[in-house]
Amino acid sequence: MKIIRYLDSQGQTGFAADNRKISGDIFGAFSVTNEPADIHKILAPVVPAALMCIGLNYRQHAAETNAKIPEFPVLFFKAVTAVQNPGDPIRIPTHLRSTEVDHECELAVVIGKPCRNVSRRNALDYVLGYTCANDVSARDWQKKWGGGQWCRAKSFDTFAPLGPCLVTRDEIPDSNTLTIRTLVNGEVRQSSNTGDMIFDVPTLIEFLSGSTTLLPGTVILTGTPSGVGMAKNPPVWLQPGDSVTVEIEKIGALTNPVERE
DSSP: OOOEEETTTTTTTEEEEEEEEEEEEESSSSSEEEEEOOOOOESSSSSSSEEEEEEEEEOHHHHTOOOOOOOSSSEEEEEEGGEOOTTSSSEOOOOTOOOOEEEEEEEEEEOOOBBBSOOOGGGGGEEEEHHHHHHHEEIIIIIIIIOOOSHHHHSSSEEEEEEEEEEEEEGSSSSOEEEEEEEEEEEOOOEGGGGBBSOHHHHHHHHHHHTSSSSSSSSEEEOOOOOOGSSSSSOOOOOTEEEEEEETTTTEEEEEEEOOO
16 A cells, blocks of 8 residues: 555645545554545655664675775764755755765665564564655764764755655565665765665664654665765765656655755
8 A cells, every 4th residue: 555645735645546535543543535635745754753774784885985884784873854855955054064975875764653672574564654765964073073973964954855655564575675866956966775785674673672662753874875966076066946757666655846945
């Protein structure tokens, strides 16, 4: 099932599937009604309880950045206020200025029920579904001005586009066989497969839930493949007027324009 979150013509939010309203709680009991959904605008498919992100999780991306393959998943967080809707702009920061804003296509996993100390074997039982994500990154803040931490570089407003829909787990039985790519102004910048992940989705959930409760609505960004702008020679940064699209097999396309703050 492909679930969208939307804004109706009266300014109310709701969930729908196949253009029909969903009744109930998507993190609990819900059903698809026969009532048409009044879809005025598509929103990010969830309001995350947390945004947990994995760095250096594709072998080819580690290679292009001359980074050592990590022994354990590399965890960082993005502020939930960074979430952006499909079609709404990625804004290049001007108040806390950045001139090196980069794209990162990522498969996002949405946790559907409280999850703690789960094994790899049953980790997917806790997944509600999957969506596309763009882990937008200010590389100057990541590399030079962030004090050795990545959160500042990753958490500017609009730096976490999600969407366009949430695809339930039953439609993607194996999340580590999906083609994934980024296009900027129609040009392919990243093109890979989630099979290149160093730590697959069940392993990530086992690791992240260790002695740690993952609440329903937790969104896990699973890392980006090779082809980021930072790795080009010379580097290629996002510019006002660009259009960025993240495409993932079986999910769809998430597109956002780029503008200055």
